Amino acid sequence: xxxxxxxTIDGWSSAGKSTLAKQxxxxxxxxxxxxxxMYRAVTLYFLRNHIDWTDKTEVQNALKDIxxxxxxxxxxxxxxxxxxxxxxxxxxxxxxxxxxVSEIASIKEVRAxxxxxxxxxxxxxxxxxDGRDIGTVVFPHAxxxxxxxxxxxxxxxxxxxxxxxxxPNVTIEEIRDNxxxxxxxxxxxxxxxxxxxxxxxxxxxxxxxxDEQFQKALSWAKERIKSQ
Ligand code: DC
Numbered sequence: 305x306x307x308x309x310x311x312t313i314d315g316w317s318s319a320g321k322s323t324l325a326k327q328x329x330x331x332x333x334x335x336x337x338x339x340x341x342m343y344r345a346v347t348l349y350f351l352r353n354h355i356d357w358t359d360k361t362e363v364q365n366a367l368k369d370i371x372x373x374x375x376x377x378x379x380x381x382x383x384x385x386x387x388x389x390x391x392x393x394x395x396x397x398x399x400x401x402x403x404x405v406s407e408i409a410s411i412k413e414v415r416a417x418x419x420x421x422x423x424x425x426x427x428x429x430x431x432x433x434d435g436r437d438i439g440t441v442v443f444p445h446a447x448x449x450x451x452x453x454x455x456x457x458x459x460x461x462x463x464x465x466x467x468x469x470x471x472p473n474v475t476i477e478e479i480r481d482n483x484x485x486x487x488x489x490x491x492x493x494x495x496x497x498x499x500x501x502x503x504x505x506x507x508x509x510x511x512x513x514x515d516e517q518f519q520k521a522l523s524w525a526k527e528r529i530k531s532q
Contacts (some may be wrong), residue, residue: 306333307532308430311525312439314498315452317486317530320509321434324452325329326382327518328525329432330432331504337374337425339435339442341385344396345372349387350408351400357408364477367417374425399467399474404484406489408434415495437496439504448528449504458510469492 311328313321322338329336345369348358355366371522374383375391384393395401422442425431432443440450454462466478490498502504505524509517 306529308428309447309525309528309532310426310429310443310445311432311448311450312443312446312501312504313432313434313452313531314436314439314500314504315450316454316456316459316498317483317490320514321452321456323371323514324450324507324517324521325432325434327514328521330381330431331518331522332432332525332529334430334432335425336383337422337431337433337463338385339418339422339433339438340405341374341393342372343398343414344401344405345385345387345392346370346390346414346418347401347405347408351404354455357411360413363411363413365415370417372421385496397470399471399478399482402486406486406493410489410493410495411418412495436490436498438489439501440499441496444501447532448525449501450524451500451504451506453506453508453510454482455510456487487491 311334312480313325325338326336328334339524349370350366353366356362371388373386376383384391385396385525386392397421404415419442423435426433428441435442439446439451460480461485462474464474464476467474507517507521
């Protein structure tokens with residue numbers, strides 16, 4: 305039987321990481337892990353419980369009360385994040401969360417909490433994980449690393465179309481501001497900033513269809529699996 309590998313997909317907000325990661329996981333029979341969902345679920349918990357995240361002790365105590373796990377949903381065909389047994393997969397996509405998540409993801413204790421769980425999920429390989437620091441920090445020895453980029457106007461338009469279905473009063477300016485702010489914060493933070501790993505393959509999907517990008521990535525994955 306073919307050996308299993310770890311595939312990491314990092315890149316800018318709304319560059320299409322999760323779409324590609326899910327397609328690859330489905331095709332290869334691998335587990336898909338959305339690491340951003342972990343930071344979003346922690347953000348939801350902090351907001352709901354009025355945690356003062358500038359206070360290190362308060363953050364440490366709050367993290368002790370957070371249990372995150374991914375459970376596969378047959379209906380959606382994908383794994384969904386649970387925060388203390390509650391399915392929050394849809395709640396965490398709200399713009400209220402998107403506005404705070406980059407700040408919370410820059411906290412050292414929060415990152416250590418998430419990375420410990422990400423490591424555990426990768427011990428058996430056969431995993432596709434997307435995020436910002438997966439190829440650089442979480443799995444620096446992953447067999448295939450992809451770094452996704454796309455023109456910022458294209459990313460804004462894609463995210464707008466997606467959000468508009470759920471919240472028709474959202475404006476394109478709100479989406480643009482949020483993406484710009486997260487791009488800046490994610491790539492300028494002190495710990496594990498977003499950057500391309502030296503050995504990652506850059507995938508610019510500005511003018512690629514979903515199927516074209518999938519076929520490219522799948523061929524890279526098959527190559528890496530074969531050479532194991
Ligand atoms: O992928 P996403 O947009 O759902 O991620 C939400 C935020 O979480 C993103 O703005 C930065 C943070 N994040 C991170 O710092 N490291 C990761 N591995 C994944 C996400």
